Amino acid sequence: MSATSVIELDGVLLVTIQGELTDHDAIALQQDLTTQVAERGARGVLINISALEIVDSFLARTLHEIAGVTSLLAAETVVVGMRPEVAITLVELGLTLNGLRTALSVSDGLSMFGGASIARRAEGA
Amino acid sequence: MTLTAQPVREELAEFLRARWQDIVRAWSAAAVFGHADPADTEDECAELLTGVAQAIREGAEGDPADEGFSAARSVFGPLVAGVAAGQGGRPDVAALKAPLLRLWSEHDKPADMAADGAVALSTVVDTLRLLLLEMELESSAETIRSQREQLTELSTPVIKLWDGVLAIPLIGTLDSMRSQAATENLLEQIVAQQARVAILDITGVPAVDTMVAQHLLKTAMAARLMGAECIISGIRPQIAQTMVQLGIDLGELATRASLADALGYALHETGMAVVADQHR
Numbered sequence: 001m002s003a004t005s006v007i008e009l010d011g012v013l014l015v016t017i018q019g020e021l022t023d024h025d026a027i028a029l030q031q032d033l034t035t036q037v038a039e040r041g042a043r044g045v046l047i048n049i050s051a052l053e054i055v056d057s058f059l060a061r062t063l064h065e066i067a068g069v070t071s072l073l074a075a076e077t078v079v080v081g082m083r084p085e086v087a088i089t090l091v092e093l094g095l096t097l098n099g100l101r102t103a104l105s106v107s108d109g110l111s112m113f114g115g116a117s118i119a120r121r122a123e124g125a
Numbered sequence: 126m127t128l129t130a131q132p133v134r135e136e137l138a139e140f141l142r143a144r145w146q147d148i149v150r151a152w153s154a155a156a157v158f159g160h161a162d163p164a165d166t167e168d169e170c171a172e173l174l175t176g177v178a179q180a181i182r183e184g185a186e187g188d189p190a191d192e193g194f195s196a197a198r199s200v201f202g203p204l205v206a207g208v209a210a211g212q213g214g215r216p217d218v219a220a221l222k223a224p225l226l227r228l229w230s231e232h233d234k235p236a237d238m239a240a241d242g243a244v245a246l247s248t249v250v251d252t253l254r255l256l257l258l259e260m261e262l263e264s265s266a267e268t269i270r271s272q273r274e275q276l277t278e279l280s281t282p283v284i285k286l287w288d289g290v291l292a293i294p295l296i297g298t299l300d301s302m303r304s305q306a307a308t309e310n311l312l313e314q315i316v317a318q319q320a321r322v323a324i325l326d327i328t329g330v331p332a333v334d335t336m337v338a339q340h341l342l343k344t345a346m347a348a349r350l351m352g353a354e355c356i357i358s359g360i361r362p363q364i365a366q367t368m369v370q371l372g373i374d375l376g377e378l379a380t381r382a383s384l385a386d387a388l389g390y391a392l393h394e395t396g397m398a399v400v401a402d403q404h405r
Contacts, residue, residue, distance in 0.1 A: 079350075079352075080352060081351075081352075082350050082351045082352070083316070083351075084309065084312030084313050084315070084316060084347070084351065086350075087312060087346075087347035087348070087350040087351045088308065088309070088312065088343075088347050090347070090350055091343045091346045091347045091350070092343070096346045096349075096350070097350060100350075102349060102350055102351060102352040103352035104315070104316070104319050104320075104321065104351060104352040104353060105319060105352075108319075108321070108352060109352070
């Protein structure tokens with residue numbers, strides 16, 4: 001897990017993957033995120049993969065699974081910053097990851113969670 | 126390729142030396158070379174003959190790669206370039222054979238060498254034809270290669286229509302190489318300009334078959350993975366009918382009839398609105 005950092009920002013877990021992930025790292029990331037979403041009651045997970053030059057089918061499936069798991073825990077997952085070559089490769093592999101939300105940049109991704117935070121606070125108050 | 130015996134080759138060399146002027150004159154008259162100035166033509170014929178004589182001396186009259194034919198290469202170079210540029214007809218090197226053989230038959234030589242010598246001289250002219258043909262092929266292959274590169278460059282400009290809105294007008298038949306270049310170009314620009322919407326305009330595509338549809342879908346999928354949305358515009362009525370008849374399903378991909386409609390939709394998606402100016 002050395003290549004990944006998780007920061008909480010206004011109820012959103014900001015995950016930046018900083019280097020290539022092994023299958024083992026990917027599984028560890030999935031477990032770690034699931035635990036943290038449940039513990040912190042996060043409303044969203046934002047995974048920044050702009051540093052990744054290679055995304056294999058396993059990692060793609062893991063990202064898809066993370067999205068599925070977090071949505072069960074009422075947190076939405078957005079994957080941001082996928083590189084063009086990675087996107088082309090995934091499409092060529094037939095991994096279109098339907099249902100996975102994506103954004104161009106971290107700020108774009110955060111704006112997808114916008115407003116909900118206030119709503120939830122109002123709900124809690 | 127040494128088919129000609131040494132004594133015959135010596136005799137041929139002697140013949141070429143003795144009848145040098147005659148051959149040059151005969152070749153110049155054959156009008157193979159399109160020079161206005163007869164002196165230039167004679168110079169070139171002489172150059173060609175020097176090479177031929179060298180090839181025959183070395184017994185390499187059948188090998189276009191031989192040193193002796195490099196002179197022929199330099200003589201033919203401008204001719205081939207002229208033909209490629211559409212100026213002047215194809216030079217007929219075969220016209221050089223008849224005068225050469227006629228002069229050989231007039232040449233005073235041992236009787237048993239006549240046939241072998243004629244064969245060698247024929248071979249040398251045939252090799253010249255082969256060489257010319259090779260050079261023409263090389264030149265046209267080169268032309269095709271450079272034009273294909275130009276086509277690839279020209280065909281995929283990515284245009285910024287608005288902040289965060291890109292368009293790529295696809296023009297002409299989309300083969301796999303061109304469509305791949307277009308996709309890569311578009312995706313790179315999406316990142317560079319942080320575009321939220323990309324419009325694939327197919328007004329200039331004459332026909333949409335399953336291959337083209339597949340390519341459009343793949344591009345849209347890749348853009349979606351990166352966080353951008355794709356719109357397809359410029360679908361003409363006939364093309365829409367063909368696509369339905371072929372059973373092409375673009376799924377959730379947004380489609381619009383014209384680029385203007387697509388831009389309107391894109392602006393709406395990015396939270397923009399075009400409003401009439403009240404002060405005019």
